[in-house]
Amino acid sequence: MVLARIGIFATLLLSFASSAMAKDFPVGFFGPLSGPAAAYGSESLAGAQLALEEINAGYLGSDKIKLIPADDTASPGVAAQAVQRMIDIDDVVAVVGGSTSAGTAAAIEVTKEAKVPQLSPLAVDSALTLANNPWFARIAQSSTTWAERTAEWLKKDKGAKSVYLLVRNDNFGIPLADAFEKKAKEIGLELKGKIAYEPTSREFRPTLATVASAKPDYIVLWGYYTEAGLMAKQMAEMQIKFPFYVGSAIGIDQYREIAGPSAEGTYGLLYYLAGSIETDAGKKFVQKWNERYHRTPTQYEGMGYDAMYVLADAMKRAAAKGGISKQTIRDEIFNTKAFQGATGPITILSNGDAQRPLPMAELVDGKVKLDTLLK
């Protein structure tokens, strides 16, 4: 009887001790959840939240991640303030974000100063990793990689001889266009012209008329999906028929709605295309998303999901090596090698850039179809 009581007491003590050791680690998330770029932030947050459910069901043992989301409205100033607040008030151990290059660039200054690891799911601007900031990494490829792969694909896979560049005149479009132009020169792809348009433009007819008169093999756009949609629509209205490359816009519903039937046959390079990753992790993610939402995940949802998992994996390895802290999470994020993510194997390079497959796609019968998976 006495022994039984001692046994019960010991069990209770052990379970109390184990629950007392289990910790909730606050992690910040920021991105545009409202405004014209809301799709980038809200969709990557939705992906991160699904990953979080799985992670908190035992991926980190008894430890859990507590997500603290913030809307940066795609404004760099708001992004910096939101991240500062997460660090000062919530004492986050890491930050997942941002979803635009401008917002990410502003937040980097805050996380670097506070020595908090930051992992972006979507920011592509090459300048973000040029400074070798030890506290910043991303799972999206840099704009240089996007632009170079596109130039190579056009030249080698499509046999294009010439292109005309249309560029959003901001820190999203210009770095992509510069990298594309450099690569095009290198591989002998003729640049028939380049027009940098104002980000507020909605009327592209004069621009498109200029492009059409140059008769390029392909028109390449580095801009947002709204502009891509309007350009495709206005080209169709003007009966301009050239193959049109629209970047990641091809995977966004609103692009297809704005462009209407003229979206058919356009090309684009995506962060991720559901069904293009044949690994177990890739298949499991699509299946789970389908069961939950009765549709396939979007590119941003996939990236949000993987960003959260890359962070959790780094935390898991940090815990196994002795303990989770801002410093050990940072170290393990940079030690990520061929992590089997839903969007493909992910490796974080020493400057914070990522290696991942990139799906080149075409819009066929209203559906985004894989053209080539660029490794």
Place this chain on the structure above:
Amino acid sequence: MNLSLQLLSGLAVGCIYSLVAVGFSMVYRAMGLVNFAQGDLMMVGAFVGYSIIISAPALPFWLVVPFAAALTASLGYVIAQSALWPAIQRGASQTYLVLLTLGIGIVLSNGARLIWGANPRVYPIPLTHETIRVGQYPVPAVYPLIGLTMVVLIVGLHLLFTRTWLGLALRAAADDAQTASIMGVNRRFASAASFALASGIGAAAGVLYAPITFVSADMGMLGIKAFAAAVLGSLGSIPGSVIGGLVIGIGETLGGQLVSSEYQDSLAFLLMIGILLVKPTGLMGKRG
């Protein structure tokens, strides 16, 4: 690409600028204030049109325009009565009134984002993607409707202001509020009615512009060009606003084609500055 096609496109966009600019001028004449919420009222009208199309898909598009205009005009009436008139009555300065209209614009923009969401909305009607042939040129099918609405609205406004008691009362209150008041015109009602009318015209422009592009909470930015059009034509003059809108619409499209498409948006303002340097009172302004 043929310049005639660009001219047609410039005319269509110019008509949209003109309609919004007419709203600027009407409010300026009636209330003596520059209503920087005019572009946002156009945006609200476009969103109201979207909701009408979604809730009554069988309704012909040409009927969506007056319905959206009437609903937005009601909103304009409420804004004028509840926010603007009390400020005017307390003798608020021009600076305060301009800031007030800017604030109303921000509230409208954020309110629209809250109601209709952050993503752009596309009118789910065939007209959005249809083209017709004008001579040998393919143009969006909504262009003739834009031109027709513009003519109907301008003729309607002319008849309203010259043949109806309401129109004459509005003009009287705008020209000499004190005397009109003595003659029995309710100044508060006249101001609110003008503001409502301007909101309704802006909404019509928004509904007609939506099939060319899409509807989004930041659509009110177009109001800046419309303001330039109103100033160019002489702020307060309705014919001036119409001409100003067309000059800017055609000027930026042809300028974008002939000069540089990279600076297409800046051309509207260059045009305004150039014309005002030569004629500081605007195209329809009188000296002195």
